[in-house]
Amino acid sequence: MRDLQDLRRKYEDMSFNDLVRVRDNAVLSNDVREMLEKVLKAKEADRFFGKGLEERAKELFEASPLVKELREFAKEETQRIEEEKRENWFYTLDGQSQEGPVSLNMIRNLIQSGKIQKNTLVWYPRLDEWSKAHSIELLYPKQKIPPSDKEAPPSIPGKIVGTGTGWFVAPGVIVTNYHVIEGGRNYSIALRNGVEIPARPISVDRVNDISILRTTESIESPKCLPLSSKTEKQGARVFTLGFPHADVLGQKSKLTDGLVSSITGLEDDHRFYQISVPLQAGNSGGPLINLSGGVVGIVTAKLSAVTIYNVTGDLPENVNYAVKTAYLKILLDSENILYKDKNEKETSHIEALSEVYSESVAMVLVRN
Numbered sequence: 001m002r003d004l005q006d007l008r009r010k011y012e013d014m015s016f017n018d019l020v021r022v023r024d025n026a027v028l029s030n031d032v033r034e035m036l037e038k039v040l041k042a043k044e045a046d047r048f049f050g051k052g053l054e055e056r057a058k059e060l061f062e063a064s065p066l067v068k069e070l071r072e073f074a075k076e077e078t079q080r081i082e083e084e085k086r087e088n089w090f091y092t093l094d095g096q097s098q099e100g101p102v103s104l105n106m107i108r109n110l111i112q113s114g115k116i117q118k119n120t121l122v123w124y125p126r127l128d129e130w131s132k133a134h135s136i137e138l139l140y141p142k143q144k145i146p147p148s149d150k151e152a153p154p155s156i157p158g159k160i161v162g163t164g165t166g167w168f169v170a171p172g173v174i175v176t177n178y179h180v181i182e183g184g185r186n187y188s189i190a191l192r193n194g195v196e197i198p199a200r201p202i203s204v205d206r207v208n209d210i211s212i213l214r215t216t217e218s219i220e221s222p223k224c225l226p227l228s229s230k231t232e233k234q235g236a237r238v239f240t241l242g243f244p245h246a247d248v249l250g251q252k253s254k255l256t257d258g259l260v261s262s263i264t265g266l267e268d269d270h271r272f273y274q275i276s277v278p279l280q281a282g283n284s285g286g287p288l289i290n291l292s293g294g295v296v297g298i299v300t301a302k303l304s305a306v307t308i309y310n311v312t313g314d315l316p317e318n319v320n321y322a323v324k325t326a327y328l329k330i331l332l333d334s335e336n337i338l339y340k341d342k343n344e345k346e347t348s349h350i351e352a353l354s355e356v357y358s359e360s361v362a363m364v365l366v367r368n
Contacts, residue, residue, distance in 0.1 A: 008035055016043045156198050158186045158367030165242035165253075165286035166213065166364040167295075169339050171221040175328060176285030176364050177300055178204050178211040184366035187213060190251065191222070192359045199364075203335050208271060208327045209300050211285075212335065213364070222359040225287055226342035227325045228294030232273065236260045238288050239350055240299050241361045244280035253361050255354050256283075258318065265321045273297050276318040285364060288322040293353050294342030297322030 011019060019040050022028075028036065164180030166189055174189055181187055187199045199213040232238065239257035258276035265272025275288065279299055288297035299322045332339050 004031060004035060007032065008039065011036055011039045012042075016040070019043065156186050156188045156196065156365075156367060160365050161368045162366040163243065163246055163282055164284045164364045164366070165282065165299075165361060167241075167285075167287045167361045168221050168224045169212075169227070169295075169328075169332065170224055170337050172215045172219065173202075173337055174199060174213045174215070174362065174364070175287075175298060176211050176213065177298065178206050178209045180285045180364055181211050181213070181366055184368065186367040188365045188367070189213070189215065189362040190365060191219075191362055192253075194251075195219075196365070203331050205327065205331050208323050210298060210323065210328055210331055212331060212337070223356065224340060225289070225295050225357060225360050226293065226340035227329060228290060228292070228296040228344065229341045230294075230344055231263065231324070231326075232260045232290060232296050234260055234263055236290060237350075238275060238277060238290055238296060239354075240277055240279075240283065240286045240288050241354065241358060242279075242283035242286035242299070243361075243363045244282040246282055246363060251363060253358055255350070257350060261319070271327060272300070272321045272323055275299075275320050275322055277320060277322075278318055279320045282363075286361065287357075289353060289357065291347050291350070291353075292342055292344045293346065293348055293356070294344060295325055297324050298328060 011022075014022075019036065023033070023036055023040065161184065162180065164176055166174040166176035166180075169175045181201060181204075187201065188196050189199050190196050197219055198216045200216055201211055202214045203212045204210070237257065237259055239255055241253045241255055243251065244254055256278045258278065260273050261276050262274035264270050265274055273288070273296070275297075277288070277299070283299055286299045287295040288299050290296050299320065329339070
């Protein structure tokens with residue numbers, strides 16, 4: 001028995017072809033031949049289901065249409081990510097390096113607000129060099145909204161290149177965001193009854209993104225919205241009226257509500273509230289109203305999901321901002337515009353306030 005075990009170990013060390021030659025040419029006892037056949041079968045299994053099977057599986061895997069599709073997708077996704085990286089910026093502010101990524105639009109806003117001087121050096125990944133901030137507009141001009149075919153009243157020349165929301169704070173005086181009217185030549189407001197009235201900017205605050213317009217024709221102003229005399233607390237319920245995507249959703253005001261998520265804005269900026277009120281393009285400039293019926297802010301910005309995803313890997317939901325009315329009051333006072341303060345002791349329901357104030361908001365139309 002021991003001799004048979006020793007012989008088996010010897011056969012296992014031999015190659016498959018050598019064992020075949022032994023089986024076919026040597027004179028073997030029945031026990032030895034039976035043992036040799038078992039070793040041969042084991043080696044044959046190793047031969048076809050070991051390395052051979054692995055190689056064949058690899059060939060089948062490489063030839064699979066699904067694998068080819070996945071690899072093509074991975075290639076395209078890698079290119080897309082690289083393109084997104086090139087859209088991010090690294091800039092210096094007051095001589096100190098501020099690391100991004102910072103979107104192109106955010107850089108524009110920082111320049112327009114005066115937080116970055118036009119001669120500040122900005123890193124351009126696409127050019128692989130430092131250039132001055134003012135060249136952003138030259139190299140990457142802001143895309144314009146396609147002109148509308150809507151006919152303007154004879155007194156309002158030009159075609160519509162942008163829209164936003166405004167609201168009456170005093171007779172004939174409308175509040176909106178500065179970025180709503182930026183770049184326009186002629187302005188008007190569309191009232192609830194469909195009448196379009198020419199307007200002109202009388203004061204702007206670029207840093208806080210506030211603009212005040214006055215109608216150039218006498219009209220019977222709707223009810224003017226009163227300004228809140230207090231700072232809202234975290235958790236306060238608020239709502240806004242506006243005209244998001246008016247070309248699709250229609251030209252009647254839309255209401256969205258939510259909470260004051262924080263009494264400070266991005267990076268704890270005390271000029272802003274962070275709100276959970278859903279905002280869309282066209283809501284900019286609308287009033288942020290509390291349950292006492294007082295305007296506590298001007299809805300200003302929607303956090304860029306793409307930018308935050310690039311930074312954190314997470315998609316933000318309902319992270320929006322409104323500039324506090326305290327900064328609007330400074331602008332109104334500088335123009336000697338009288339406005340109403342709201343008695344905060346009164347409270348009401350959103351549906352009642354919406355019915356009262358729906359005529360107080362108007363679509364702001366910007367023409368080239």
